[in-house]
Amino acid sequence: MHPLRKFKLSRRTVLRGMAGGAAVTVALPMLEAMVNEHATAYANGDGLPTRFLSFFWGNGVVLDRFEPSVTGPDWDLTEELAPFAPVRDYVSVLTGLLNRCANQITHHEGMTAFSGYTFTPAGGPGFSSNFGGPTIDQLVADAIAERVTTPIRSMQVQCSKGFSPADNGTTATTISVRGEPGNLTPLYGQANPVDVWQSIFGEFVPQPDDSALRLSILDAVREDADRLRPRLGTVDNQRLDAHFDALAELEQKIVAMPPTCDLPAQPTHTNSESVSNEQITLTNQLMSEMIAYAFICDITRVASYLFLPLAGEAVLAESQSGSSSTQHVLSHQGGEAYHQGVVFIMERFSQLLQILGSTPDLDGSNLLDSTIVYGSSDCSIGWSHSIRRQPIILGGTGRDYLVHPGIHYQAVAAANPNENN
Structure with missing residues (x-):
């Protein structure tokens, strides 16, 4: 089991990285890591919308x-x-x-x-x-x-x-x-x-559908990590592998997650x-x-x-x-x-x-x-x-x-x- 999967993230958690040569900060959608074990509340105690x-x-x-x-x-x-x-x-x-x-x-x-x-x-x-x-x-x-x-x-x-x-x-x-x-x-x-x-x-x-941007940020983080690997020892590389296994799982959740809010077309009736x-x-x-x-x-x-x-x-x-x-x-x-x-x-x-x-x-x-x-x-x-x-x-x-x-x-x-x- 990857240690990161035990973490509980705030629903205000953001990703920071470099994409297109610029520093960017992108909010995450709601993920399983942001809710309690029963998916009845955010990890910080806020209840899901009722x-x-x-x-x-x-x-x-x-x-x-x-x-x-x-x-x-x-x-x-x-x-x-x-x-x-x-x-x-x-x-x-x-x-x-x-x-x-x-x-x-x-x-x-x-x-x-x-x-x-x-x-x-x-x-x-x-x-x-x-x-x-x-x-x-x-x-x-x-x-x-x-x-x-x-x-x-x-x-x-x-x-x-x-x-x-x-x-x-x-x-x-x-x-x-x-x-x-x-x-x-x-x-x-x-x-x-x-x-x-x-x-x-x-x-x-x-909020716009920024899944592609979020994926590009994760890719940028991965590239930085690959450049860092030769400088790390065995234990640190194992920790890094565990970290990126969790990131890969995160990517799949982002890809599979539908947009939470698309505006309806304005009616004419x-x-x-x-x-x-x-x-x-x-x-x-x-x-x-x-x-x-x-x-x-x-x-x-x-x-x-x-x-x-x-x-x-x-x-x-x-x-x-x-x-x-x-x-x-x-x-x-x-x-x-x-x-x-x-x-x-x-x-x-x-x-x-x-x-x-x-x-x-x-x-x-x-x-x-x-x-x-x-x-x-x-x-x-x-x-x-x-x-x-x-x-x-x-x-x-x-x-x-x-x-x-x-x-x-x-x-x-x-x-x-x-x-x-």
């Missing part, structure tokens, strides 16, 4: 076509959960949970699932309320900011623009609120992919269509990819994604519903078209998870391995606005913060899943 993403869709689900009948790791893919088949091992479904919001005005109480606080009256027209406390994504962002500074503290994106004209206040317009009760700042999502790209990547300059004909699949793909890029480039470690607004009045024209009515209207009818709308939403949610799962992370895993995705709605049953069985979907593992990923947890069994309660 990310958090909240995902929201309005108008609930059809419980008896959503909730699995089997608990534990062998949970069944129901009609509305079937889209998660490609990422099933990373998906946990939580059912039978009681939302304890103390007030109810329809839909707004469901947002307690994102903050844990009962909403406060907003005094606006129609159904109006504000979040009573900070949302979970911002609490996570606060915790991360205590030990790591990223270029952007958190990012907020939105897919459908179909806000309910009858609902107002922060609970109806965002899923991200920062601060303390009584002093909260809403953070609104951007629905235009071009604007999202510009705000996240417009001024960001990724602006998501400017009317809410009766939104290109939701395309918008969702672009937003999901930009979240993945922002995570892998370590621009931010926290994001919130408002997919379909509270009581969302968007026509899911790309779904199999065959209806020109909005998902909110369909939710009160409770028929097949509403169910097909829920399936379409779950397909897009799964698309997001699949994009994260196909994005390599720094340590050879993928973004689902380092991310916790928390998804829920504004009610459990669309036509009754019930919050007694709040649907929650968890994705990813968050570097094993989720001890039991890929399970169905049922708090209370449902005697009649679709009862109006």
Whole structure:
């Protein structure tokens, strides 16, 4: 065993040498020597990036076509959960949970699932309320900011623009609120992919792929060593051989290591269509990819994604519903078209998870391995606005913060899943 392989390098370790007649200093990418034996932290104790993403869709689900009948790791893919088949091992479904919001005005109480606080009256027209406390994504962002500074503290994106004209206040317009009760700042999502790209990547300059330069530096060091060899004794040459065996291994790691951050191409789609004909699949793909890029480039470690607004009045024209009515209207009818709308939403949610799962992370895993995705709605049953069985979907593992990923947890069994309660 080579002694050098026991060394633990700082992630700030640099290589110094001569290349092209000039002295150069080049930062190393993350290597195994920079992490602990379990690849869970840098050698200096800093944790590897762990990310958090909240995902929201309005108008609930059809419980008896959503909730699995089997608990534990062998949970069944129901009609509305079937889209998660490609990422099933990373998906946990939580059912039978009681939302304890103390007030109810329809839909707004469901947002307690994102903050844990009962909403406060907003005094606006129609159904109006504000979040009573900070949302979970911002609490996570606060915790991360205590030990790591990223270029952007958190990012907020939105897919459908179909806000309910009858609902107002922060609970109806965002899923991200920062601060303390009584002093909260809403953070609104951007629905235009071009604007999202510009705000996240417009001024960001990724480190160039300098693998060739790093290899040339190692070659220069090797040439200097060859000139030195005749002057060394046997023991020193053996030490030098061991050193260069380690360098050769380092070269192979550098060659095999993919670039950690390539900027995505700037999108041209602006998501400017009317809410009766939104290109939701395309918008969702672009937003999901930009979240993945922002995570892998370590621009931010926290994001919130408002997919379909509270009581969302968007026509899911790309779904199999065959209806020109909005998902909110369909939710009160409770028929097949509403169910097909829920399936379409779950397909897009799964698309997001699949994009994260196909994005390599720094340590050879993928973004689902380092991310916790928390998804829920504004009610459990669309036509009754019930919050007694709040649907929650968890994705990813968050570097094993989720001890039991890929399970169905049922708090209370449902005697009649679709009862109006």
